[in-house]
Amino acid sequence: MTNIVKTISRFMSGVVFFFGVYLLTNGHLSPGGGFAGGTVMAGAFVLMVLAFGDNIMHLRKTKEGSTIIENLAILMFLLFAAAGMWLGAKVFFHNYLDIGVAGKLVSAGTIPLFNVFVGIEVAAALFTVFLAFVIFKEEEQ
Amino acid sequence: MEAILAVIIILMIAGSIYTLHARDLLSAVISYGITGFGLVICFLLLKAPDLAIAQLVVEIITLIIMIAVIRISTRKDLTEKTTIRVEGERYVNLRSVVYFVTGGVFILGFLYFFIQATSVLDPFGVHSVRMASVYIEQGVDLTGAHNLVAGVLFDFRAFDTLGEATILITAVIGVLTVLRLKGKK
Numbered sequence: 001m002t003n004i005v006k007t008i009s010r011f012m013s014g015v016v017f018f019f020g021v022y023l024l025t026n027g028h029l030s031p032g033g034g035f036a037g038g039t040v041m042a043g044a045f046v047l048m049v050l051a052f053g054d055n056i057m058h059l060r061k062t063k064e065g066s067t068i069i070e071n072l073a074i075l076m077f078l079l080f081a082a083a084g085m086w087l088g089a090k091v092f093f094h095n096y097l098d099i100g101v102a103g104k105l106v107s108a109g110t111i112p113l114f115n116v117f118v119g120i121e122v123a124a125a126l127f128t129v130f131l132a133f134v135i136f137k138e139e140e141q
Numbered sequence: 142m143e144a145i146l147a148v149i150i151i152l153m154i155a156g157s158i159y160t161l162h163a164r165d166l167l168s169a170v171i172s173y174g175i176t177g178f179g180l181v182i183c184f185l186l187l188k189a190p191d192l193a194i195a196q197l198v199v200e201i202i203t204l205i206i207m208i209a210v211i212r213i214s215t216r217k218d219l220t221e222k223t224t225i226r227v228e229g230e231r232y233v234n235l236r237s238v239v240y241f242v243t244g245g246v247f248i249l250g251f252l253y254f255f256i257q258a259t260s261v262l263d264p265f266g267v268h269s270v271r272m273a274s275v276y277i278e279q280g281v282d283l284t285g286a287h288n289l290v291a292g293v294l295f296d297f298r299a300f301d302t303l304g305e306a307t308i309l310i311t312a313v314i315g316v317l318t319v320l321r322l323k324g325k326k
Binding site: 023029030033036040111115126128129130 | 291
């Protein structure tokens, strides 16, 4: 890509990434949440790969890394869900943390944690799918 | 309200029909975007900002992925003829017969179940929330989340969310299996 695209995307991808983080962490207060925030975070990485080409990142390692991150995120999700079984009542997905004041950033018990881990999982999954296609092209040629 | 929705839905239908008939796959993908972005406007008109945000970003990412796939593969659409000519004699392509039969059966079946389902529903615009009224009244007190969608997704219906995440992970494993670097011997 040209220098204009590279410079703009170098500035913008950070902004896009932190907008995704904002959507994740405020998912229990405003519209957004895990799925939308995770997709925006994946968009930041996709922008970098599209602007700087396939060679700037060591793509083969990145693909494995994103798959591992995805699996770890869903494992943490399950762990938090199962933690309610021995911390609170005998219910899967029991909201065992303190609910707090509704409307504050730290409130609603386990809902923000679930939001964050679902977001990480979605971001890693979409980025893995994108990388799979890019690496497929490299092998083909 | 319903008139605006009807106009947008007609536009979406036109876009998807053009998608089927476009020869160039890139223009097919771009006209397919009309369907997704029209759906975003529909969600915003129906006051569902959560769904609108998710639909918008997922639409953009899938559009980028599909354009990337078209860039590295082919732009031409492969068309299949309904008759095959072998040594001067014409035979009917059996695959097209299968297409037409399954398509007709599915359209008739969906139409039947659509009529069955819509006959018992409330008229358009009236909320049918007999069971979920408890969630709307006490959701903020029970979960502590101001955004009721997050409260339902991650507290009342957290099992569904786990299922969605599992579906996503299974889809990624499927993509990695199909597009693996080296074939198995």
